[in-house]
Every structure is written in structure tokens, then in C-alpha cells.
Amino acid sequence: MSSEFTKLFELIISASLINNFVFTRFLGLCIFFGVSKKMETAVGMSITFTAVMMVSAAISWVVFTQLLVPLQITFLEIIVFIGIIAGLVQLSDTIMRKVSPGLYYKLGIYLALISTNCIILAVPLINAGEKYTFIQSLAFGLGSGLGFALALIIMASIREKLELADVPAPFRGLPMAFVVTGLIALAFTGFSGLITL
């Protein structure tokens, strides 16, 4: 039992730090560069993101193992997963509009973009590819969400400072954000080999 717990813990750490989606798998970059300009939006986005990610990982796991595998239509995984995610995003969009209109006003456009976001789709795809169990899938979703949140928050705090920096004209804006991300990614390579699964 305890070894299973260690394994789950390792999975979360590995998904969030070692194989961080942004810095080593390069997924979700559009949103990463889009919402990392301000701390407040970054935090709101990370919370929504992690929640949607875990729920979609759970539902996709059930659909994949109970429906697609028995019917031998696993090649339809992309279509099915994207459908699940689109539905979920629509749902969380509606809930957020009711519960927290202020946050909705700020994140509205990015929330709509979540459904076309690669990380959210990548989590069920990787879960299916690695044949994770239900609990492992959840842990992987949580770890990936935390990793993305960490990346967003680091980047947002750097970019708030970067506003004041004297950057050469052609590098202003996105190019500089890319170079900074490269430097963070370089730091994150230090985590590789921390845990070998």
C-alpha cells in the first residue's frame, strides 16, 4: 500500500517538475505566453486549468477503458477526447460566469481557448498511451496541472519585472519572453534524473 502511495507521489512530482509540460514537453505555449503577463490572471488561469484537467482526465479514462477499448475503436481517441473536453470547458465557462463574473471577465477569452489547448488534450492521450490506472490518471492530471501552474506563476512574476527592463527594440515583447522561458527551461533540466520511474 505504502509503495503504491510513493509511486503516486513520484508520478505527481515527475509530471509537475521533471517532465513539466511547458518547459520540457512544450505544450500549452499559446496560453502560457498569453496569460503570463499579470500575476492575477496567471493564478486564476492555473486554478481553472488544474480543475478542468483533472476532471477531463477522469472522464476520459472511464470512456477510454469502458467504451473505446472493448469496442476496439481506440483510433477514435482524438475525436472522443476533444468532444469530452469541449463539453467540460463549456460547463466550467457557465459555472464561472455565475459564480465569479469578475474572474470570468478577465479570463473569458482564454477559457474559451482552453478547449483548443494542447495540454488538456495531451493528458488523456498520454494516460491512454501509458495505460495508467484510474488513480494514476488522476495523479498525472493533478501533477500536470500543478506543473503548469508553477510555470505560469514563475513566468508572470518575471514578466512583471521585465516590463521595467530596458530590452533591445527587436526583442521587446514575445521574443524576450521566449528567451526568458529558455533560461527557466535550462534551470528545469536540473530536475531531470531526480526520480526514475
Added chain:
Amino acid sequence: MSSHNNTNLKELFLNGIVKENTIFKLALSLCPSIAVTNNLKNGVFMGFAVLFVQVMVNLTISLMRNFIQPKVRLPIFMLVISGWVTVTQLMMAAFVPDVYGKVGLYIALIVAFASILARAEMFASKNSVVPSIVDGLGMGVGFLFALTVISFFRELVGKGSLWGNVIVDTKPLLIMILPAGGFFAVGILMALFNWINTRYAAKGAHASH
């Protein structure tokens, strides 16, 4: 009339390559631009996959545009896109298994490309078949061009080789093929494009004076 049409199509084609280049100008669909570009071969195949999907999606949507209920158009667009992505995925797994082994996940993630959905929504659902195909070709070639440039640069500097063939036989700058190098490469290339643009714009303004 026909010559007028031709120039329009040409402009449409160039629009996707230069003015609205997905990666360098709009900064959309960045994930694969870094993930698969550590060697030229993967970059080029990824580019062609996107080109194919973009053209086929534009074609299909444009053919269906009169039958789609506006209220459910987004789910239908997503269905069309994921259908074509599945086709691409299965074809690549069959014909270029070595490339597919490395970029497989990113091929599946073409579904989530904002740029493809955006073209379907903004262009193909409002225009007839031929302009839609040309628009798709322009966007796709622009993407292919960006991926080729990035992967060319990264493989040459990072490994001293191109398409697996050794070009420069010295100790390469290993960082460029590491994950971090991808960000540096895209950042530097974007800055270069900005610089060329401002120079070009300044020259144009100067000449008109």
C-alpha cells in the same frame, strides 16, 4: 476579371506566409514549433502534416458551409479537424514510422491548433472552395516555412548536421537541441524578423518622402 481574381488569390496565398505567419507573426500554435524542431527531418514532416490538415479542413468546411447550423458550428469544425488529424496520424504511422515515433503525440495535438480552427471559422466558412484551398495552402506553407527555418537553424548549430548528414565537423553547441535551445532559437528568430521588418518599414517610409 480573371486577372483580378488571380492577383487576389496570390495575395491570399502570400498573406499566410508573410503577413499572418502563424508562428512568427501571430505567435499561435507554438508547441510543435519548439517540440519537434530539434532536427530538420521532423520539422519538415510536421510542417507537411499541418499543411495537409489545414488544406483538407478548409476544403471540407467550405464545401459544408451552407449546411452547418451557425449555433453548432464550433463542435462541427472540431469534428472535421479531428477527423483529418486522425487520417494524417494513421498515414504517418504507416508510411514514416521512424518520424511518427518521435512526433506522434504532436501530430495528435494538431487538433488543438488555434490557427486551424481560426482559419476554418474566419475564412473557410464564409468563402467558396478555391479561395479556401488557397488560403489553407498559404497558411500551411507559412507554417512549414517557419518550422523548416527553426529546425534548420537548430540542427545545424546544435548537431552540426542537416537531415542527419554531418555538415560541420566541429564540437557543436549542444544547448540548441536541448529543450531550452528551442525557446532561444524561436526568440532569436522572432527578434530577427522584427528587426528586418522595422528596417524594411523604415526604408519604405524613407523612400516615400
